[in-house]
Amino acid sequence: MARFLPATLTGRLIVTIIALVAFVGVGASVLTAMTMRSHLTDRLDSQLHESLDRSTRELDLLPGGPRPPSSGPLPVAVGQGTGTLTAVFHGSTQRGDVIGDGEQNALSTDVLDTLADLPTDDRVRTVDLGELGSYRVLAVRDADGVTIVGGLPTDEVTETIQNLMLWEIVLTLAGVLFAAEIGRILVRRQLRPLRDVAATAHEVASMPLSSGAVAHTPRVRSDLTDPATEVGRVGDALNVMLDHVESSLEARHESEQQVRQFVADASHELRTPLSTIAGYTELVHRSGEDPDVVRQALAKIETESSRMSALVNDLLLLARLDSGRPLEQATVDLTQIVLEAVTDRQVVDPERRWSIQVPDDAVEISGDADRLHQAVTNLLINASRHTPEGTSVTTALRSTSVGVTVSVRDDGPGLDAALVPHVFDRFTRGDTSRTRASGGAGLGTSLVKAIVEAHDGQVAVRSRPGDTVFTLTFPA
Known part of the structure; x- marks a missing residue:
């Protein structure tokens, strides 16, 4: 998953913003569509009950009660709209009509068979009536065993929901694009201090810190070290780290200088007795067997040897103490x-x-x-x-x-x-x-x-x- 995300923090934040906006947009769209469909369906069901009541009253006006007429279309109650479906079933007789655009059409046998199978439990159902499309239907049965079925098409509800979903998709995409652009601008602006902190770190990294005296290293600006902000805490931590690094480098340089001076001083101090010993040794060789000269030379050599031994012992003790060897x-x-x-x-x-x-x-x-x-x-x-x-x-x-x-x-x-x-x-x-x-x-x-x-x-x-x-x- 991580390999599909941008490498930069800016890119990751923008992707996160887009994902949140898209999630909220899709969620709001789905919720709105479901609420609208439920509302329109409830309204359509109310209209269906009213339509079925009108049809039932109209059929009750027929001689002998609500039975299908022997021929011709079913009577249409006043107020019925286009697409209203009415069917009557009694024994082996079944008749049904649907109101078309200015005319009344008889229902096909397949449609009547589908409607005849509906339970009469006073519940509205959605059924697919083939060429007529999807309908919300309701079937009722009177005391004489006559079943009357009323139905209204769901085309208007479906079309309304489809138009709503289309607009929601367009608006969600527009919102995502708008959020992406605004998010990019705002994120880059908010992360600008972090880029300044990174620039300071890169500037320090480019300095020649490996050797020689250490110049003053740059610091993060004071306005970027506010501990109340995340970037400020990073900037303050970087400044503290740079202080430690600079003091450590200064201590290292001072130590190196001390080592160089120590070696030079030790060499100078040892050179004097060594030169004296070498000079008197040569004097012994040149003087032959003169006992006075030999005795004086050996005494001087012994003196300088003792002095050099004392110096070496002091240096050795200092080295041991520096190494932390316990006393x-x-x-x-x-x-x-x-x-x-x-x-x-x-x-x-x-x-x-x-x-x-x-x-x-x-x-x-x-x-x-x-x-x-x-x-x-x-x-x-x-x-x-x-x-x-x-x-x-x-x-x-x-x-x-x-x-x-x-x-x-x-x-x-x-x-x-x-x-x-x-x-x-x-x-x-x-x-x-x-x-x-x-x-x-x-x-x-x-x-x-x-x-x-x-x-x-x-x-x-x-x-x-x-x-x-x-x-x-x-x-x-």
Whole structure:
């Protein structure tokens, strides 16, 4: 069935409208014709009863009562119309006439035989009388056993119904054609907003979204996003979907850029120790067996190897955290971790003033002790590298009903305002010259963020000259 319907929604709606109009038109026509036929037939039956009454009274005037005359036509009552049929049956005698156009004709034997078989139950019937056509007839019998039959032709009723049906067919066809044209105009006008929505979707589909930065995608006009209408709901849903698509594409492009930058930065960071190792290896080959040169070269190679190993380990940890690999989950005494980390920094970096604020009771959370120790240590190392000697660094641990916070505050010069939004990005360094005098590879704070988020926590930074605070928040 579906293959016979138009493919477009416009065509299907027009076909539906035509079918409904045709169904209503045909139904109304059939009902009207049936009602009209019933009305005309009832009127014809009333006329038949009146005609039979007139014929019966006329025959009663004959000598001896209503019996067929021996010869000649039956008497015709006043008021009988053309086509009126009268027949009388008594014993073996049967006579009948039909009024023609200005004359009275005797009924044939076949017609009389048909009429003679009619039951006398005072019910009007429709019978086919051969050459005379269809008649509505009524047969009655008196007390003497005389049967009188009256009949009127149904030609007028049939012709009226046929003319009515013809006009109904013409009007129904005209109504269907009119409905088809008006329906086409109205449907196309009502579906114009839907075509505009589809045009917006096609415009977006034609945009080069597979690669590169994503330009602003078009949106459905605001007048086509009214949620009170079907088309408006479609337009609003398309706009919401386009918002999601655009944000996803932007996130994908940003991720691609980050990957490219990550690869470039990692390559740059690894190239320096590799170049150093290669240079000192060549120096060993050229120096022959000079023990001092060999010892200095091996020491430098060992230093750069350790530096490269640390960088590779940091990159591997970041990759594992990015892939969602779960960390160890155990009850960790965060107070002990903070105390150990600060104590280690006091030994390694005595040039700064280190202080600690922890509650009297142990603060415990669920997590990976080694990774949490690494996160706190990275923040303390970050404070050592980017503040001058004599800077005060305070590490505070606080526990509340909603979570646990670890904050590292220093009174150094603070971060550059442009650096604050990117301080937790990978390979972000305050010194863009990439010299090691100002710090490491720029992975410390990014590792802190990755480790904290792996523990379902959050990181934050606030900085101004003389007051820089890094805060780690863990769920209770």
